[in-house]
Amino acid sequence: MEDKLLEYNMTDPSSESEEVETWISHYCSSTGHDYFVEVFEDFIEDDFNLTGLMFLVPYYKEALEMILDLEPEDPLKVPSIPMFEHSAELLYGLIHARFLLTKTGLQIMAKKYDEAQFGTCPRYYCDGTRLLPTGRHDLPGYESVRLYCPCCCDVYVPPNSRYLNVDGAFFGTSFVGLFLKMFPEVERNCIPLRKNIYELKLFGFRINEMSYSGPRMKWLRQYPEDPSVLDEEDKLPPPRTDEKDDDGDVKLETDQENRA
Amino acid sequence: MGDKSIDQKVDYYTDGSESGLSEEYWVDWFLRAKGNEYFCEVDEDFITDRFNLTGLSTEVSHLQYAAELITDALDLDSFQDPVRQEIDADAKHLYGLIHARYILTPRGLTKMMEKYKLAHFGKCPRVNCYFNPLLPVGLYDVAGQSSVKLYCTKCEDLYIPKSTRHANIDGAYFGTSFPAMILQAFPQLLPTKTNERHVPTIFGFKMHEHAKWARWQDKQRQEMNKRIQQYNKEQQNIQQLKAQPNNSTPSVQSQQSQTKSQSQQSQSRSPSAQPQVEAA
Numbered sequence: 401m402e403d404k405l406l407e408y409n410m411t412d413p414s415s416e417s418e419e420v421e422t423w424i425s426h427y428c429s430s431t432g433h434d435y436f437v438e439v440f441e442d443f444i445e446d447d448f449n450l451t452g453l454m455f456l457v458p459y460y461k462e463a464l465e466m467i468l469d470l471e472p473e474d475p476l477k478v479p480s481i482p483m484f485e486h487s488a489e490l491l492y493g494l495i496h497a498r499f500l501l502t503k504t505g506l507q508i509m510a511k512k513y514d515e516a517q518f519g520t521c522p523r524y525y526c527d528g529t530r531l532l533p534t535g536r537h538d539l540p541g542y543e544s545v546r547l548y549c550p551c552c553c554d555v556y557v558p559p560n561s562r563y564l565n566v567d568g569a570f571f572g573t574s575f576v577g578l579f580l581k582m583f584p585e586v587e588r589n590c591i592p593l594r595k596n597i598y599e600l601k602l603f604g605f606r607i608n609e610m611s612y613s614g615p616r617m618k619w620l621r622q623y624p625e626d627p628s629v630l631d632e633e634d635k636l637p638p639p640r641t642d643e644k645d646d647d648g649d650v651k652l653e654t655d656q657e658n659r660a
Numbered sequence: 661m662g663d664k665s666i667d668q669k670v671d672y673y674t675d676g677s678e679s680g681l682s683e684e685y686w687v688d689w690f691l692r693a694k695g696n697e698y699f700c701e702v703d704e705d706f707i708t709d710r711f712n713l714t715g716l717s718t719e720v721s722h723l724q725y726a727a728e729l730i731t732d733a734l735d736l737d738s739f740q741d742p743v744r745q746e747i748d749a750d751a752k753h754l755y756g757l758i759h760a761r762y763i764l765t766p767r768g769l770t771k772m773m774e775k776y777k778l779a780h781f782g783k784c785p786r787v788n789c790y791f792n793p794l795l796p797v798g799l800y801d802v803a804g805q806s807s808v809k810l811y812c813t814k815c816e817d818l819y820i821p822k823s824t825r826h827a828n829i830d831g832a833y834f835g836t837s838f839p840a841m842i843l844q845a846f847p848q849l850l851p852t853k854t855n856e857r858h859v860p861t862i863f864g865f866k867m868h869e870h871a872k873w874a875r876w877q878d879k880q881r882q883e884m885n886k887r888i889q890q891y892n893k894e895q896q897n898i899q900q901l902k903a904q905p906n907n908s909t910p911s912v913q914s915q916q917s918q919t920k921s922q923s924q925q926s927q928s929r930s931p932s933a934q935p936q937v938e939a940a
Contacts, residue, residue, distance in 0.1 A: 522785045522819045522820050522822070523817060523818065523819055523820075524809050524817075524818040524819060524820055525817075525818065534860075536787075536858075546787055548858075548860065553858065553859075553860070553870060553873070554786055554787075554788075554857075554858055555786070555787040555788070555858045556785040556786055556787060557785050557786075557787055557791075559785065559822045573860075573861055573864075574861065574862045574863050576860050577860045577861060577862035577867050578862055580860070580867070581862070581867075598811075598816070598817055598818040600811070600816065600839055600840045600843075601836055601837065601840060602837050602840035602841060602844065603837050604836075607840055609884065609887065609888065610887075610888060610891045612847055612850070613840070613843040613844055613847055613850060615816055616816070616853050616884070617814075617815050617816040617817070617853055618816070618880070618884070619877045619878070619880040619881040619884065620815060620816075620817070620857065620877065621817060622877055622880055623873070624876060629876065630869075630872045630873060630876055631872075633872045633875045633876055634872065
C-alpha cells in the first residue's frame with residue numbers, strides 16, 4: 401500500500417510541476433542534446449572530478465554554479481548571462497566526457513545504446529548496427545561529435561545537422577574503447593557481418609585490380625577469414641619496404657602517368 | 661504516398677486547362693516531385709525508340725499507354741479511375757526502368773556526371789571521405805528486390821540513403837552497373853584514395869585488437885600496391901619494346917612474348933582490364 405502511494409506521488413503531475421527543472425535536465429532535453437546523459441550532481445560536486453577544468457573554461461565558478469543551480473554569491477548582471485551560459489555548456493560537456501568513463505556513465509550509455517538513440521550505421525553491410533557517439537579530440541573546439549560503428553570500426557558524420565553544435569570533446573576519444581571493453585558482446589555480435597564487402601560490378605563482372613578504375617580500398621573493410629591470422633601480427637615486426645611514402649606504403653606511380 | 665502524388669498530378673492536369681499549366685511535361689513534373697531528385701531527364705527520342713523498351717512489356721502491363729503518357733501523347737482524362745491510376749503507376753515504373761538503361765548510354769552518363777559533381781546523390785557519411793559525393797546503385801537489376809543504395813567512389817563502399825524518401829526508390833531504376841560504367845567512361849571522376857583510418861583509443865593508446873586488425877589491413881594494402889606496381893612495370897616494358905621494333909633480337913622477342921602472355925593471363929581474369937591494355 402505504501403509503495404503504491406509512493407509511486408503515485410512520483411508520477412503525480414502536480415508534484416512534478418512544483419519541482420523546478422534543473423539546469424542539467426533542461427540542457428539534456430533541449431533539441432540537439434539528446435546524445436547527452438544527465439550527470440549526477442554528486443559527481444560534479446566532487447572537486448577531484450573537475451581537476452584541470454578550471455584552465456579550460458572561462459568564468460569557471462559562475463558556470464559551475466549555474467550547472468548546479470546554486471544561488472550565486474553576487475547577483476548576475478543580465479548582459480553577462482549569455483557568456484556564463486556558454487561557459488556552463490562547455491563545462492558540462494567536459495564533465496560529461498569524464499562521467500561517461502565511470503561505471504555508472506557507461507551503464508547509462510548502454511541503455512541509450514540499446515534503444516538505438518545514437519542512430520544506426522549508414523553502411524549497407526553493417527545491417528543497421530547501432531552507433532556510439534565519439535570525439536576525435538579530447539580538447540574542445542576541434543570537431544563536432546562523430547558516430548562510431550563497432551561493426552566496421554569507422555567513424556561517421558551524424559545524419560542530422562542539429563548535432564553539428566555538439567563538440568566531440570563532450571564525449572571524448574576514450575569512451576568508445578572503454579564501452580567496447582565493458583560490453584564485449586557488442587563487438588562479438590558484429591564479427592559475422594564483417595565478412596561482407598561490396599564489390600563493384602559491370603554487367604555482372606568484377607573490375608580487375610589492375611584496371612585504373614579497379615578496386616583500391618578493399619583492405620579498408622577486409623577482415624581475415626581466420627581471425628587467428630591476426631595473432632601473427634604480434635610476432636612479426638612491421639613490414640619494411642625500400643621505398644616508402646608517409647604512410648609507409650610502397651610508392652605507387654599515379655594512375656595519370658600510367659594512362660598517358 | 662503514391663496516391664497523394666497521383667492526386668497532385670491530376671490536379672495539375674485539371675488546373676492546366678484553365679491556367680495554362682498543361683504546358684508542363686510529364687517528365688518535368690516527375691523530376692520535380694519530392695523524392696525524385698536522383699533521376700535525370702531521359703531524352704524523348706530514347707523513350708520513343710521501341711528498341712530501348714525491349715523486354716519491358718513483362719514488367720509493365722500498360723506499356724504502350726505508359727510510354728505515351730511519359731511522352732505526353734496520351735490524354736489521361738479519357739480513362740476511368742482504376743485504369744487511370746494503373747497507367748499512372750505504370751508510367752512511373754516504366755520511367756524508372758528506362759532510366760536504368762538510359763544512364764548507361766553516353767548522353768545519360770554525361771547527365772549523371774553533372775548531377776554527381778553537384779552532389780545530387782548526397783555525400784559520403786564517412787568522416788575520412790571528407791564529404792565525397794556518392795553515386796546511386798541498385799543491388800539487383802530486377803525491380804522490386806531492394807531499394808537504391810549509394811556508392812562512395814572514395815572508400816568504395818555502399819551506404820543507405822539518409823532520407824527515407826530516397827530509401828524507398830527501387831534500386832533497379834539505377835541498375836547494378838551504373839557506378840562501374842561511369843567510372844570507366846570518366847576516369848577523371850576517380851578521387852584520390854586515402855589511407856586514413858580510425859582506430860579507437862583509450863587514453864591515447866590504440867586498442868590492441870583493433871590495432872592488430874589495422875596492421876593486417878595495411879599489409880593487405882601494401883601487397884596490393886606491390887602487385888599493381890609490378891603490373892605497371894611490365895606494361896612499361898612492353899611499351900618500350902614496342903617503341904623500338906628495329907632492335908628486336910630473338911631474345912627480346914621471347915621476353916616480350918613472355919610478358920605478353922603474363923599480361924594476357926591477368927587480362928583473361930576479367931574483361932574490364934581491356935581498356936587499360938588498349939590505352940597502353
